[in-house]
Amino acid sequence: MECFTDPWQHEFMQRALLAGALVALASSVVGAFVVIKGLAFLTDAVAHTSLAGAAIAFLAGGGSVAISLGAAVAAGLTAVGVSVLTRARLREDTAIGLLFAALFAFGILLISRARNYTLELSSFLVGNILTVPTEDIIVMGALSAVVVVIMLMFYREMLFVAYDPTMAAAAGVPVALVQTGLMVLVALAAVAAFRLVGVVLVMAMLVAPAATAALILRRIPLIMLAGAFFGVLSVVVGLYVSYHADVAAGPSVVVTSVILFLLVFVLSPRGLAPTIGRVFAR
């Protein structure tokens, strides 16, 4: 029993859990649209380009709030940039790839000027959830709140545009604005997640829990709720594993979320195991 309660005696574990839960909430709310509309590559790109903004704030001597703000600005600009480039007749994956590479390289280039380069870089790349300062938790909470509130307010427009942009435009929905807005929400959720699992693994936080939920549910609001559940579960289990096996917390959370996906993928009513079972039963 102690092995279950013991980790949560530590303040750093409680803080990590709180931060993780906040991130899981924002991630699952946008994650549902990321999974349904195939925005995983965009998600990965905005996470990586946020490094450039974070690096600028870091080198300018800013604290963690400034670093998160810098990251949010860079990620948001990437989202808007992709939206603009795509409308200028560039293929979306090309636009994403160009901005991804350029700004990620620029971010590393900036950090390479720092004195303890590898240490700083690795904390950006794989996260530092166990040493997350209070200000960061506040930033994550604020970002999550912004993401959830905007999604609630504009859910109808988001759904309509995602489902049928032509008809939405005909009904008077500002389609370009809503599409760009969704990308910016993805960027904000990515920034909330990047202190937790690092820029390299942000995509997993946005994709895995929502994808798991989408395996068993077919209503977007339910996918969002169940995604939040799977996200928080991944954080809890991931932190346990990290604590007892003494491994890095961020990757541990991500691996857990993907294992959860695989479990549901194999065992769910329409999953792999029942399908194979049906094939052999014939």
Next chain:
Amino acid sequence: MAPAIEVKNLTTGYRGHTALQDVSFSMPPGKFLGLLGPNGSGKSTLIKTLIGLLDPWEGEVSVLGETPRAVRRRVGYMPQAEDIDWTFPATVQEVVAMGLYRRAFGLNRFRRGRDEQDRVMAALKRLSVDHLADRQAGELSGGQQRRVLCARALVKDPDLFLLDEPTAGLDARSEEEMLDLLSEIAADGASIVLCTHDIGCAYERCDLTLFLNRNVMTYGPPAVTITEEMLNRTFEGHVLVMGSGGSRFALAPHDHHEHGDSHEDHEHAQHSHALHGHDEHGRV
């Protein structure tokens, strides 16, 4: 009463490519108009201009006496079923409720029309798919999906109803039912524009037919406009006109959709359907 549609010297298209050249016609209210033409003839372009998605490069377009954008709440539009991503998770009710979308600001955003649910169900009932309200739209048959799209256009009781090939891929009975419903709506006083490849249907159902091939080839009652010569000129010789037992039939080849190469699965299914003896036919 203002004409349902008034188009004067309309020229428009996409990114420098002219799709419609100097198109003019006027449609009185309460009529059932069949819009005929081969692929790339600009039928969908014309519809997009009428719902305000495309602006005229030259000329003027007025719908129900106003600009297309000013009357969008009174205009129902049913896109081709192939333009919809049916893998998207949305229930039939959710899809139809999109037809009731209206811009709202502040707290009004959360004040759903009290009768929204009732109107959605009434529209579904009118198309006899109310029993499917809670099903995923993507799981339905092609015919049921078209009824759902039709319900979405119908749900706001439009005064002008624009339909882009609503019966493509339907079996004969479903097609009849949908056309009966459209005739009923026209009889109630709404104006209907039906984009179709089905010359026979246009002949039987429509008050007016407009042959389009970048510009207006001919416009008037079907008995006057549907002639062998006009079919040949509009479809550029790709219509086979045959005699059979005193009446004559035109076999129009099923031509490709104007929307490019997306949704190949649906298209493929449709093409093979068309190739196996479901070519549109009509009396001449």
